[in-house]
Amino acid sequence: MRFFHVADVHLGAAPDQGFPWGTRRKEEIWDSFRRLIARAEKEQVDLLLIAGDLFHRQPLLGELKEVNYLFSTLTRTKVVFIVGNHDYWRKDSFYGGFPWCENVTCLDSARCRRVVFPELGTAVYGLSYHSREIQEPLYDSIKPKQDGLFSVLLAHGGDGQHIPFDKRKLLASGFDYIALGHIHKPQILERNRMAYAGALEPLDKNDCGPHGFFAGEYQDGRVRITFVPWAARDYRWLEIRTDENSTDFSVQRQITEYVQENGTKHIYRVRLEGFRDPAITFQTEKYSALGNIIEAVDHTEPAYNFAQLKEEHGEDVIGCLIGKLGGPDMDDIQKKALSYGVWALLEVSGR
Amino acid sequence: MKILEIYMKNFGKFSDRRIFFHDGINLLYGKNEAGKSTIYAFLRAMLFGIEKARGRAAKSDMYNQCQPWENPGYFAGSMRFESGGKIFRLERNFHSKEKRVSLICETDGEELSVENGDLTVLLEGLSADSYDNTFFISQKGASGSRLAGELHAYMSNLEHAGDAGIDVKGALKLLDARRRQAEAEKKKVQEAARERMKEQQARLDYVAQEEERLRDQEAECEERLRKVEEERAEAGRKIRAQESREKACQTQGARARETCLQREEDGSFPKKGVAAVLVLGILALLGSLLLPGDWVKYVAVPVYACVVVGILYGVRRGRGQDFSDEEAFQGETENLGDSVKGEAGRAEAPGRAEDREAERIAEEWRSRLERLSYQAEKLRGRLEHIRVERREKQALRENLMENLREISEEGDGTGELDREIAALRLAASSIEEASREVYSQWEGRLNQRVSQILEELTAGRYTKVFLNEDLQICIQTPERILAIWQVSRGTMEQVYFALRMAAGEIFTGGEQVPVILDEAFAMYDEERLEQTLRWLQENKEQVILFTCQEREGRILEKMQSVDGGSW
Structure with missing residues (x-):
């Protein structure tokens, strides 16, 4: 029995509005899901599990129809999904009474229900969100029936506002596989037993790193899952180490080269770390022209040797300022303030 | 620190000229246009370099004034000096296109780095500005009232910086911008x-x-x-x-x-x-x-x-x-x-x-x-x-x-800028605080030392200099307190001189550096001049005095302790 474990597709989301690539992201998320369905069909997987937040918000009727059409193109695959906190099942949701095609099961009850596929020897358990938040640990008390079927729990949440759960309790509940959704970063909580598929496509700059889904196989009583990178693009950190010799242009060139080398389609979060010549200003606001740069943050410190400066300046204002602000437990703002202060004082004292 | 000799390879009107200095008062006497100011400029240029000004200011800046008359491309010189018992050789090429500086300790052959501040350490921490504000005294064409104003500015700048070389207000302005x-x-x-x-x-x-x-x-x-x-x-x-x-x-x-x-x-x-x-x-x-x-x-x-x-x-x-x-x-x-x-x-x-x-x-x-x-x-x-x-x-x-x-919960993405602004505010307030602290710390010391020097200079006629609540400079005689504008031009000059000497001593932590005076005493009467020269001789290891008048030489000869020098 082969299955795909997908979560947090967030159809309808439109990330990065206001950025040049933002206009295409909404479409890309839909396309990604379309490609996924085509892949499931091509590979003739048995089960497509969607662990909540298929939609970013309340689905519109048209959107449900599109998704249902895509599901209907699956000739072999059975689809089971739950409704997450983003698209929660509301009294007036279009989810209510929607005529899903026959290979699709929405476990839409607020209490845990299961759907059994005798031909697959599999039972899928799950419940849906009927409100934006659920603080009760609903999963802690769920146990599969002891009927010899391969039992899967489709679960969504894991933080304080969204069905918190105890990982050990959940593992001990007896499910063969726990397909999690809600946390956007793909992560395996227990090898081949319990995993967050992560968002199919990253949804904002905090979703750094690769995104996709898990392809799983159940055979002879054993599960094996493999991560499949799938997202059209990633958010990536681009950290540039600078020193006294770095200039604004040299940094710009580094960024350009890195982006060229690692893929211009990706979205980068640029971070400058290290020291800089006090006379150099990195014009980070201009870096957005060098690629898909969603932010550029300058954490560099001017290459002042504060200890030596303090020595030289002894008791004058510069020495006193270093004594005042400097220290091993400086926070970020103090560090910045010290650099600015020393820079300004040195600038006017003509050195 | 003492200057032993200078060698002007090509500097202003001079080329291939060497001058030696000794302990005590070095008198450099010459008529107008003899080149006193050029030597004075050379000393300063050797110690602190010359920055070429840009734009309109360039016409009259030091760089252009001192560019050699012949071979302007060969714009260089050297200086030997002694500090802490060791002898150093400082060489500079001033030409803007091949600017170079080297500092070598002749005693042990060590090569030092001017860029890293080794020279500043040998100068007892004095920056060009603090030197200018203390032991480097050039011609003062200032009138009496302007001198009073200047004195006042000097005092209030001291109040702000504890180092007349640091323009705290300017720094605050930069941060504000x-x-x-x-x-x-x-x-x-x-x-x-x-x-x-x-x-x-x-x-x-x-x-x-x-x-x-x-x-x-x-x-x-x-x-x-x-x-x-x-x-x-x-x-x-x-x-x-x-x-x-x-x-x-x-x-x-x-x-x-x-x-x-x-x-x-x-x-x-x-x-x-x-x-x-x-x-x-x-x-x-x-x-x-x-x-x-x-x-x-x-x-x-x-x-x-x-x-x-x-x-x-x-x-x-x-x-x-x-x-x-x-x-x-x-x-x-x-x-x-x-x-x-x-x-x-x-x-x-x-x-x-x-x-x-x-x-x-x-x-x-x-x-x-x-x-x-x-x-x-x-x-x-x-x-x-x-x-x-x-x-x-x-x-x-x-x-x-x-x-x-x-969107409204996310905020508007100004977090980084907010931190920047907070840091700039903190920098400004910390500088203000530091400057107040520094001033109050050594205000007392400065007042004390100025008073002492003035008392020595005036043989006890004036016993104390201080700032009153309105930040006016006041001078105390054994009988009464005078505001600065109530005293004579000569006394004002003496107060200024005492202030400079006292501030310089505090900056260098009492270490000796050459006092370089360019026509500093033109406004002094005979009696004051003698008192001042005597004070310098007794208190300073090395003084380099430029003058176009013969009276300094006469007085010094009378004091029988110096050789007159000329070139």
């Missing part, structure tokens, strides 16, 4: 975020408007459907009535048709009445046929009369009912009215015509019902469509509202 720049940037970012919000809001408004429009349409459609349904029910009633009427008529036969109609319409009383009358009539008929001749006259005739009267009464009641129904119906509809109107007038028409008319009306009612049913069906479909569309808009509107809420 940076902060304003960051704030402007932040405003720009916020503006863009607001713009995005506005866009979202506009979309939201549009969708809400659409929703409202659909809601109106829905209400209107519901109302129309309600009316159609009402009419349909009415038509249904009419048709059912007509049908049951027809049924009754068929079973009762054509003759009883009117009675039948009457029964239907009149309810229990006329029905019973008509039935009773009929029974009477039939009995009377039978009686008249069966009973013998004369009896008929007395029984049957009155009974016949009764029957006729009864039937007429019943028919009239029935018609009356019909009239009122007809009127109500006409009030409700317009389209069917014409065909139905006039029925009343024909009510008394003979039986066959009436049948056909009733048939026709029933037919009209039926087609009307059909049409209404079709209309209702269409309206229901339309209503369903509108409802779905409205719910769709409602969902979309709620989603957009959520978007808006999220």
Whole structure:
């Protein structure tokens, strides 16, 4: 029995509005899901599990129809999904009474229900969100029936506002596989037993790193899952180490080269770390022209040797300022303030 | 630190010129244009380098003034000096295109780095500005009142910096400019975020408007459907009535048709009445046929009369009912009215015509019902469509509202700039605090030392210099306190000199550096000059004094302790 474990597709989301690539992201998320369905069909997987937040918000009727059409193109695959906190099942949701095609099961009850596929020897358990938040640990008390079927729990949440759960309790509940959704970063909580598929496509700059889904196989009583990178693009950190010799242009060139080398389609979060010549200003606001740069943050410190400066300046204002602000437990703002202060004082004292 | 010799390879009017210096007071005497200022500039240039000014200032800057007259490309020199018991050689090439500086300790051969501040350390921490403000005293063309102002500025700058070389106010201005720049940037970012919000809001408004429009349409459609349904029910009633009427008529036969109609319409009383009358009539008929001749006259005739009267009464009641129904119906509809109107007038028409008319009306009612049913069906479909569309808009509107809420919760992305602004504010306030601290720390020391020097310079005539609450410089004599503008120009010069010496000592931590004086005593009278030179000789290891007057030499000779120098 082969299955795909997908979560947090967030159809309808439109990330990065206001950025040049933002206009295409909404479409890309839909396309990604379309490609996924085509892949499931091509590979003739048995089960497509969607662990909540298929939609970013309340689905519109048209959107449900599109998704249902895509599901209907699956000739072999059975689809089971739950409704997450983003698209929660509301009294007036279009989810209510929607005529899903026959290979699709929405476990839409607020209490845990299961759907059994005798031909697959599999039972899928799950419940849906009927409100934006659920603080009760609903999963802690769920146990599969002891009927010899391969039992899967489709679960969504894991933080304080969204069905918190105890990982050990959940593992001990007896499910063969726990397909999690809600946390956007793909992560395996227990090898081949319990995993967050992560968002199919990253949804904002905090979703750094690769995104996709898990392809799983159940055979002879054993599960094996493999991560499949799938997202059209990633958010990536681009950290540039600078020193006294770095200039604004040299940094710009580094960024350009890195982006060229690692893929211009990706979205980068640029971070400058290290020291800089006090006379150099990195014009980070201009870096957005060098690629898909969603932010550029300058954490560099001017290459002042504060200890030596303090020595030289002894008791004058510069020495006193270093004594005042400097220290091993400086926070970020103090560090910045010290650099600015020393820079300004040195600038006017003509050195 | 002491300067041992300088070598001007090519500097201003000099080339290949070497001058040696010794301990104590070195007098460099020369007429105007002999080159005193050039040597003075060379000393400064060796110690601190020359920055080439840009733009308009370049015409009169030190670089251009000191550029060699011949071989301007070969603009260089060297200096040997002693510090901490070691001898150092400092070489500089001043030419802007090949600027170079090297510092070597001749005693142990170590190569030092000027860029890393090794020279500053040998100069006891004095920057060019603090040297200028203390031991490097050049010609003062200043008038008395300007000198008082300058003194005051000097004092207040000291108050701010604890180092006359650090322009705290200037630094604060720089930080302020940076902060304003960051704030402007932040405003720009916020503006863009607001713009995005506005866009979202506009979309939201549009969708809400659409929703409202659909809601109106829905209400209107519901109302129309309600009316159609009402009419349909009415038509249904009419048709059912007509049908049951027809049924009754068929079973009762054509003759009883009117009675039948009457029964239907009149309810229990006329029905019973008509039935009773009929029974009477039939009995009377039978009686008249069966009973013998004369009896008929007395029984049957009155009974016949009764029957006729009864039937007429019943028919009239029935018609009356019909009239009122007809009127109500006409009030409700317009389209069917014409065909139905006039029925009343024909009510008394003979039986066959009436049948056909009733048939026709029933037919009209039926087609009307059909049409209404079709209309209702269409309206229901339309209503369903509108409802779905409205719910769709409602969902979309709620989603957009959520978007808006999220955007406003996310903030406008100015976090980094906020930190920047906070840091700039902290920097400014910390500098102000530091400068106050520094000043208060050594204000006392400075006052004390200035007073001491002034007392020595004036042989006890003035005992104390201090700043009063209004930050005015005051001078205390054994008898009274004088404000700075109350003393003579000469005394003012002495106060300034004492201040410079005291500040310099504090900057260098009491370490000796050469005092370099360029025509500093032109305004001194003989007595003051002698006092000052004596003080310098007693207190300073090395003094380099440029003058174009002979009196310094004379006094020094009188003091019998120096060699006059010239070049």
